[in-house]
Amino acid sequence: METKDKTISLLNELIKINNDRIEGYEKAAKETTEQEFKSIFGNMAQESQKYKNELIAEVTGLGGAPAEGTTTSGKVYRAWMDIKAALSGKDRKAILASCEFGEDAALEAYRDVLKSDEFAKRSREVVILQQNNLQNSHDKIKLLRDNVKVL
Secondary structure, X not given: OOHHHHHHHHHHHHHHXXXXXXXXXXXXXXXXXXXXXXXXXXXHHHHHHHHHHHHHHHHHHOOOOOOOOOOHHHHHHHHHHHHHHHHHOOXXXXXXXXXXXXXXXXXXXXXXXXXXXXXXXXXXXHHHHHHHHHHHHHHHHHHHHHHOOOO
């Protein structure tokens, strides 16, 4: 596969991952009754929308068609989150743990994409910047989860 085609394929995987993240955080915002969490989760969904738009620009700039939809694993993640929320009675720590699980999956996808030798340099720079920002978001969610007081 040509570097350009491989780059388009990898970028499209990240578009799907960001679609997963958008849906996951929108779901988390609905599951919580706490305004602080609604705001954080809304911001995380907006962050992924921004990343998605940047990735779409990269794909179209390379002459490709941007992916739509989500990943199969993302659908599994959202189903798991539904079950977890139902079982936990919308427990704060459980919702945050589910979000952290999603952040781990997103970071892993970014790491996997960056391992490819056939990836355009300009696109790599965009993906590395997004990965660094995702790591910060992951750390924020983890810190929130670790600081939840169990009643």
